[in-house]
Amino acid sequence: MAKQLMKGNEAIAEAALRAGAINYFAYPITPQSEVAEYLSRRIPEVGGVFVQAESEVAVGNMLFGAASTGKRVFTTSSSPGVSLMQEAISYMAGAHLPVVLVNIMRGGPGLGGILPAQSDYFQATKGGGHGDYHVIVLAPSSVQEAVDLMMLSFHLADKYRTPVMIIGDGMIGQMMESVEIPEKYDEPPLPPKDWALTGARGRKSQIIKSLFLDPVALEKNSFLLASKYEEIKKNEIRYELYKVNNKNRILLFAYGTMARICQTAIDELEKDGISVGLFRPISLYPFPEKEVYEQAVKSNIESLLTVEMSMGQMVEDIERCTIGKKPSHFYGRTGGIVPSPDEVKIMVKKQLGLDTKTPLSGYMR
Numbered sequence: 001m002a003k004q005l006m007k008g009n010e011a012i013a014e015a016a017l018r019a020g021a022i023n024y025f026a027y028p029i030t031p032q033s034e035v036a037e038y039l040s041r042r043i044p045e046v047g048g049v050f051v052q053a054e055s056e057v058a059v060g061n062m063l064f065g066a067a068s069t070g071k072r073v074f075t076t077s078s079s080p081g082v083s084l085m086q087e088a089i090s091y092m093a094g095a096h097l098p099v100v101l102v103n104i105m106r107g108g109p110g111l112g113g114i115l116p117a118q119s120d121y122f123q124a125t126k127g128g129g130h131g132d133y134h135v136i137v138l139a140p141s142s143v144q145e146a147v148d149l150m151m152l153s154f155h156l157a158d159k160y161r162t163p164v165m166i167i168g169d170g171m172i173g174q175m176m177e178s179v180e181i182p183e184k185y186d187e188p189p190l191p192p193k194d195w196a197l198t199g200a201r202g203r204k205s206q207i208i209k210s211l212f213l214d215p216v217a218l219e220k221n222s223f224l225l226a227s228k229y230e231e232i233k234k235n236e237i238r239y240e241l242y243k244v245n246n247k248n249r250i251l252l253f254a255y256g257t258m259a260r261i262c263q264t265a266i267d268e269l270e271k272d273g274i275s276v277g278l279f280r281p282i283s284l285y286p287f288p289e290k291e292v293y294e295q296a297v298k299s300n301i302e303s304l305l306t307v308e309m310s311m312g313q314m315v316e317d318i319e320r321c322t323i324g325k326k327p328s329h330f331y332g333r334t335g336g337i338v339p340s341p342d343e344v345k346i347m348v349k350k351q352l353g354l355d356t357k358t359p360l361s362g363y364m365r
Contacts, residue, residue, distance in 0.1 A: 008143045009034035009173040015150040019185040021072035022048025025062040030114040031170040032104035035076040056081040060088025067097040068208045070196025074100040090129030094210030098157035102166045104173035115336020116170035121313035125285045135163040137284040139255045143177035151185045233286040244277030252278045253306040265344035292321040303327040333362045
């Protein structure tokens, strides 16, 4: 398994194919259009299906139909495109269908711009569509991790019969890094797909649906979904700690590529004698609630700082998990502007009272 230099979008596409997902339905939208461009060449080579739909609404319904057959299916899109799929995502969650969705986020709200942003956190983690449902949400910070999580996502989708979403800002899709992609994904055994629609050969016919007109049946399905999400919370928490120790004065929180920028700031602050740690959630749903509390509250940390490429979304989960036990601050840039390591350093020093004069252009609270 040799390393190769690949653009993030193309690496994501190849990782999906090697995980056995050769059925792709999509509509082009920047900054992830290279996925479809790459797959238009590759999918015929592996005997798969690629349909460029007339809209993202159509994509969502194609995913529902294809996933009902038990095949591994996926799509990639960007912020407003994912918005258009929300009804179908809710349907797929309600019908217990495994499907993988990738959102290479752009700025917003509205049509926004094509530069990097992290302003779809709420959409991904709080439902996006209607009803009592969730999707598993994973956030890579590098192209290699995007490959690894992409391959994992198909396993999780099949294991729990649920939609899984990978979210990355535009940098993940557009940057080029050295990656290793295994020829085939080596995954643990999965339960049989006896629920899949295969033409009722040798068995009674069955229906995959999210429509339950009987309120008792609808509630039963909601209970079943809730029990599934509790199981996911027990088994699928993922996070990374960077230079977290008992000397830290501040604990940073960031995800995706923003976490890498924070790591650079932490390394430079260390040279100035300032000890700062980083908590990086990898699973945004399920969110590492207990782990955040333990690292932030059950420690000598003086205060918390969440840094995002948004006006402040994940910070609400950080504050919910720490229930006001430690002072919490936020720094964010949006519109495609990426906070620099220097900005993070200045914000940390301001919290510690070491810099009260240097101005910052980002949003602070």
